[in-house]
Amino acid sequence: MTTINVRGFARVEVEPDFAAIHCSANAEAASAVEAQNRAADTADAMRAAAAETVGVRSLRLSRVSVYERQQWNDKTQTQESAGWSATISGVCEADVAEAGAVTGMLVEAGATIGHLQWCLEEDNPAYREVRTRAVHDARRAADDFAAALSARVGELISLADPGLLTGGAPEGMPRAAMFDSVRATKAVPIDSVDIEVSATVEASYRLDVNN
Numbered sequence: 001m002t003t004i005n006v007r008g009f010a011r012v013e014v015e016p017d018f019a020a021i022h023c024s025a026n027a028e029a030a031s032a033v034e035a036q037n038r039a040a041d042t043a044d045a046m047r048a049a050a051a052e053t054v055g056v057r058s059l060r061l062s063r064v065s066v067y068e069r070q071q072w073n074d075k076t077q078t079q080e081s082a083g084w085s086a087t088i089s090g091v092c093e094a095d096v097a098e099a100g101a102v103t104g105m106l107v108e109a110g111a112t113i114g115h116l117q118w119c120l121e122e123d124n125p126a127y128r129e130v131r132t133r134a135v136h137d138a139r140r141a142a143d144d145f146a147a148a149l150s151a152r153v154g155e156l157i158s159l160a161d162p163g164l165l166t167g168g169a170p171e172g173m174p175r176a177a178m179f180d181s182v183r184a185t186k187a188v189p190i191d192s193v194d195i196e197v198s199a200t201v202e203a204s205y206r207l208d209v210n211n
Helices: 032-051 096-108 125-148
Strands: 003-014 018-029 056-073 078-095 112-119 151-160 177-180 195-209
Touching: 003 125, 018 032, 018 056, 018 096, 032 056, 032 078, 032 096, 078 096, 096 112, 125 151, 125 195
Parallel strands: none
Antiparallel strands: 003 195, 018 078, 018 112, 056 078, 112 177, 151 195
16 A cells, blocks of 8 residues: 655734733842831732733632842952842733733733733634644645655545654644733723734655556
8 A cells, every 4th residue: 555644734824812921020128028018018909900900811820939149249249138038929910902001001000011921712713713724735745746646646544633642742833923012001002903823744654546
């Protein structure tokens, strides 16, 4: 049996479904407890503001870090305590049209913005569309090979994401568009960008060679 192995690829660009704003409440103080309390106060202000802001889907502050800052003393040639820092961080999800206003709201509440990420819902139709296009592209590649050999593409033997047939890692996973944000006191003038979704498949077909 003669077989032909091909790869299909496709990509589409779609508008984002929502924005993920990575934010944190930061504070510094002479003691660990004071720094943590100050960060907690800012986190409370962020939550209160988010509850009253149009376009906020959710605000989850789920990570905490408290650490002692160090500074070098030239006279003693040793590291000395420079106080404590505390951070409570997480992600605020917002509607695309309100991403700028929500970012400004968080900053006004005392938050520091790490970056803003444009995202797609898990059930966005683009994922299914791009996989379908990749399968069709693989079949077209098989038809091209067969035509060059004056043969005909026979039955499909296998079809999979790249690497699954050979034990490697899958490729072509969709990426979210990410952008750094800036500190501001009003609505941030943010423009959304389309997100590229891609898919790659590997296929094997029987090749019917004319005798």
